[in-house]
Amino acid sequence: MGRLVINSVSKRFNDFLALEDVNFEVAEGEFVCLLGPSGCGKTTVLRLAAGLEKPDSGLLCLDGKKISGVNKECGFVFQEYALFPWRTVKENIEFGPEVKGKTSLECEKISKHYIDLVGLSGFENHYPDELSGGMKQRVGIARAYANNPKLLLMDEPFGALDAQTRNLMQSELLRIWEKEHVSVLFVTHSVDEAVYLGDKVLIMSARPGKIKEIFDVKLTRPRIRTGPEANIIRDRVLKSLVSEIKIASKPG
Amino acid sequence: MKIQQGKKGLVINLLSLIIFALVWQLLVILARKDSFNIPFIRLGDIPTPIETWFALVGSMFIQLHGPGFTYGIINHVYASLQRVIEGGIIAFIIGVPLGIGVGYSKLIGNLFNPLIEIIRNMPPMAWIPLSIFIFISGGSIFIVFIGVVFPIILNTVQGVKSTDPRLIDAARTLGASESMIVKKVIIPSAFPSIMTGLRIGLGVGWMAIVAAEMVIRSPVGLGYFIWNMGDLGRYSEMVAGMIVIGVIGYIMNISILLLQRRFIKWAD
Numbered sequence: 001m002g003r004l005v006i007n008s009v010s011k012r013f014n015d016f017l018a019l020e021d022v023n024f025e026v027a028e029g030e031f032v033c034l035l036g037p038s039g040c041g042k043t044t045v046l047r048l049a050a051g052l053e054k055p056d057s058g059l060l061c062l063d064g065k066k067i068s069g070v071n072k073e074c075g076f077v078f079q080e081y082a083l084f085p086w087r088t089v090k091e092n093i094e095f096g097p098e099v100k101g102k103t104s105l106e107c108e109k110i111s112k113h114y115i116d117l118v119g120l121s122g123f124e125n126h127y128p129d130e131l132s133g134g135m136k137q138r139v140g141i142a143r144a145y146a147n148n149p150k151l152l153l154m155d156e157p158f159g160a161l162d163a164q165t166r167n168l169m170q171s172e173l174l175r176i177w178e179k180e181h182v183s184v185l186f187v188t189h190s191v192d193e194a195v196y197l198g199d200k201v202l203i204m205s206a207r208p209g210k211i212k213e214i215f216d217v218k219l220t221r222p223r224i225r226t227g228p229e230a231n232i233i234r235d236r237v238l239k240s241l242v243s244e245i246k247i248a249s250k251p252g
Numbered sequence: 253m254k255i256q257q258g259k260k261g262l263v264i265n266l267l268s269l270i271i272f273a274l275v276w277q278l279l280v281i282l283a284r285k286d287s288f289n290i291p292f293i294r295l296g297d298i299p300t301p302i303e304t305w306f307a308l309v310g311s312m313f314i315q316l317h318g319p320g321f322t323y324g325i326i327n328h329v330y331a332s333l334q335r336v337i338e339g340g341i342i343a344f345i346i347g348v349p350l351g352i353g354v355g356y357s358k359l360i361g362n363l364f365n366p367l368i369e370i371i372r373n374m375p376p377m378a379w380i381p382l383s384i385f386i387f388i389s390g391g392s393i394f395i396v397f398i399g400v401v402f403p404i405i406l407n408t409v410q411g412v413k414s415t416d417p418r419l420i421d422a423a424r425t426l427g428a429s430e431s432m433i434v435k436k437v438i439i440p441s442a443f444p445s446i447m448t449g450l451r452i453g454l455g456v457g458w459m460a461i462v463a464a465e466m467v468i469r470s471p472v473g474l475g476y477f478i479w480n481m482g483d484l485g486r487y488s489e490m491v492a493g494m495i496v497i498g499v500i501g502y503i504m505n506i507s508i509l510l511l512q513r514r515f516i517k518w519a520d
Binding site: 083087 | 429
């Protein structure tokens with residue numbers, strides 16, 4: 001479960017064509033990274049998959065069902081965490097089960113499971129402001145998982161973290177993903193991150209956003225970040241990306 | 253509003269009050285000895301801080317004179333506070349839901365905004381004559397209501413509108429319905445603003461009640477007390493009443509600030 005199909009999707013904001021004829025697929029249990037220059041519409045792809053935006057044309061399907069209205073089968077992880085500051089770690093994680101009408105006993109059970117999974121035991125009753133960036137994103141991930149999604153949508157989730165924390169969180173994410181086995185669509189602007197994490201790396205072209213190239217990363221996990229195979233793939237991905245960045249950074 | 257923190261701050265705070273009282277005492281005494289003269293101001297007629305202090309202590313509690321009695325300042329404070337709290341509660345009950353509606357829904361906003369914008373520019377005092385003839389009793393509570401309700405509405409609207417849209421998106425993707433979003437995201441997010449509105453509103457209400465009691469001539473209340481003492485030429489009592497108003501307004505403000513800090517642990 002958790003197969004996302006995006007079929008010739010276009011999206012326009014006023015006079016600005018954000019996405020044009022985007023086609024790709026996230027297979028069941030697959031980890032797909034979406035890479036592209038800033039402003040190419042990566043986030044828009046995620047928002048469409050989450051049902052937070054409607055496509056102007058084309059079709060998005062999750063497990064064969066058309067996505068229309070907010071997609072409650074997916075979990076969204078935001079770059080700036082978007083945690084509810086008035087709720088403790090535990091209460092943040094329980095938000096999804098709570099609004100779905102689960103009893104407080106069930107909520108308790110779910111939050112305990114995911115607090116343990118993301119390694120936040122002992123911080124249940126802390127408020128987000130009392131946590132470091134890495135810990136906040138652990139809450140963000142746990143909150144998304146607590147809703148039992150079929151697909152996880154992640155919008156540069158580690159973009160605001162320092163390099164060390166970022167590496168650690170990448171490994172942690174893979175550990176969790178291997179346990180829970182939910183499909184992931186992961187937006188990033190870091191080639192290293194994409195090649196370390198993804199089964200597939202999609203390169204998006206500059207305005208309007210299109211899928212330019214798809215790389216299969218057939219490396220066994222745990223991957224060695226500086227291994228020779230990783231370096232070869234990284235080099236190819238980077239070349240593909242750089243030409244797009246040049247286009248994107250031209251004025252106008 | 254900032255409360256000075258620490259011992260050193262407290263000493264400076266107290267010092268400023270003491271210096272003010274000393275300057276006041278000195279100016280009045282010198283004026284009474286004709287040491288100086290400011291044209292058109294009868295500075296010597298102002299009671300000194302010491303006279304004011306004795307007037308305050310002397311009229312603090314209810315006084316019996318044979319069969320009759322005079323209310324003490326305590327009674328006047330109680331009556332005024334009660335009106336402010338009653339008017340404040342009504343304003344809160346009406347202002348908060350209205351502010352949430354106006355802030356959240358374009359339709360409700362368009363419906364109420366012109367009305368709110370016009371009425372909020374009429375000062376509470378301008379409503380006093382009307383309230384005298386339409387309210388058989390409780391006119392001063394209505395004046396307080398007018399004073400409190402607009403700061404509450406405006407701050408609630410502001411709080412609702414400044415809710416982080418990403419939090420709303422997060423709630424949506426987690427399966428929250430529109431009513432859940434209002435209840436579990438918009439209201440908690442706007443809560444600090446709502447409390448600020450209440451704090452500012454009660455400040456305005458406290459000023460409005462004194463004016464209302466002066467004009468409406470309730471038999472008890474700080475505004476009535478000050479006016480009455482002025483009429484009777486008991487200026488020390490009159491000034492004591494003025495100081496009581498200031499001190500109580502200050503205490504109200506700080507109490508709500510402290511309450512806010514207790515409730516909103518997450519915003520520290």
